[in-house]
Amino acid sequence: MNNEYSLVFEGVAYSYPDTAEPALRELTVSIPKGRKTAVLGHNGSGKSTLFLHAVGVLRPQKGKVLQGGTPLTYSKKELAALRRRVGLVFQDPEQQLILSTPIEDISFGLRGTGMDEAAIQKRCLKVLEQLNLLALQDKPVHQLSLGQKKRTALAGVMAMEPELILLDEPTSYLDPLSERQLLAGLESIYAKGTTVVMATHDMNLAYRWADWIIVLDKGVCRAAGSPEDIFADGEDIRAIGLDLPLLADLWHSLPGRLTAGQTAPRNAEEFKAILKQLFSESGNIRV
Ligand SMILES: Nc1ncnc2c1ncn2[C@@H]1O[C@H](COP(=O)(O)OP(=O)(O)OP(=O)(O)O)[C@@H](O)[C@H]1O
Numbered sequence: 001m002n003n004e005y006s007l008v009f010e011g012v013a014y015s016y017p018d019t020a021e022p023a024l025r026e027l028t029v030s031i032p033k034g035r036k037t038a039v040l041g042h043n044g045s046g047k048s049t050l051f052l053h054a055v056g057v058l059r060p061q062k063g064k065v066l067q068g069g070t071p072l073t074y075s076k077k078e079l080a081a082l083r084r085r086v087g088l089v090f091q092d093p094e095q096q097l098i099l100s101t102p103i104e105d106i107s108f109g110l111r112g113t114g115m116d117e118a119a120i121q122k123r124c125l126k127v128l129e130q131l132n133l134l135a136l137q138d139k140p141v142h143q144l145s146l147g148q149k150k151r152t153a154l155a156g157v158m159a160m161e162p163e164l165i166l167l168d169e170p171t172s173y174l175d176p177l178s179e180r181q182l183l184a185g186l187e188s189i190y191a192k193g194t195t196v197v198m199a200t201h202d203m204n205l206a207y208r209w210a211d212w213i214i215v216l217d218k219g220v221c222r223a224a225g226s227p228e229d230i231f232a233d234g235e236d237i238r239a240i241g242l243d244l245p246l247l248a249d250l251w252h253s254l255p256g257r258l259t260a261g262q263t264a265p266r267n268a269e270e271f272k273a274i275l276k277q278l279f280s281e282s283g284n285i286r287v
């Protein structure tokens with residue numbers, strides 16, 4: 001049993017009812033514990049299906065899923081316990097939000113844990129503040145914008161303080177400020193030891209945010225590794241229809257003699273600092 005992985009898929013096969021093509025084709029993949037993992041892949045590659053297996057909503061037709069080193073058993077009791085340890089923020093917040101206001105929705109999950117009312121209120125206020133939702137806490141959910149609904153859905157999952165949090169396309173429809181607030185919220189739970197996994201189509205975000213990348217393609221894992229390794233070879237990534245992150249593309253377009261021996265910068269600040277070093281004051285490149 002390997003406990004340095006939060007989640008392990010061993011040869012998981014799954015086809016949705018009445019479909020010809022399997023969604024997962026004996027998928028074997030591991031999510032490292034205590035890290036930030038981005039799951040990448042084109043539309044229909046199996047990202048959401050993987051997440052639904054992680055919380056036991058879907059059950060493998062072949063193979064198995066292990067969480068915290070233990071195979072899921074799918075008994076009602078164990079599924080309830082699993083969903084306290086593993087939180088999934090759905091791609092579509094409409095699927096997640098069930099009560100009429102953010103505060104009611106966020107506190108609902110906590111009430112199920114038997115926590116006392118004062119502690120529930122305290123926990124709710126903390127996540128509402130973290131995701132900048134305090135002013136919206138009593139607004140009817142159906143009047144919230146899509147981005148506000150997405151942040152409310154995340155707040156509900158964050159409030160449960162799961163050990164593993166899975167976010168399905170969390171930044172789609174978020175404006176830059178909301179994205180920063182969401183990422184800051186994730187950073188705070190990651191700093192406390194939570195394993196954070198995000199499915200995203202945003203290569204630039206994946207590159208600067210994640211410390212582990214998993215690439216899915218037609219229900220199998222095509223690559224897993226550090227962002228530097230995964231995006232070192234643009235050909236491989238483009239071959240499965242994905243783009244290189246802009247910074248990785250620019251970095252690899254520089255002459256090899258300039259980049260040799262240097263770790264590829266993963267954010268604009270690091271990139272600018274390296275460029276400053278490379279250019280002398282007179283504008284000539286120091287080599
Ligand atoms: N409820 C469903 N019924 C039938 N087929 C489904 C269902 N949900 C997904 N599929 C199929 O399963 C495959 C994997 O879909 P999945 O939603 O896991 O992909 P994804 O990587 O999350 O895609 P996206 O980037 O569009 O969110 C696709 O071929 C899809 O058409």
Ligand SMILES: [Mg+2]
Nearest residue numbers: 047048091168
């Ligand atoms: Mg999806």
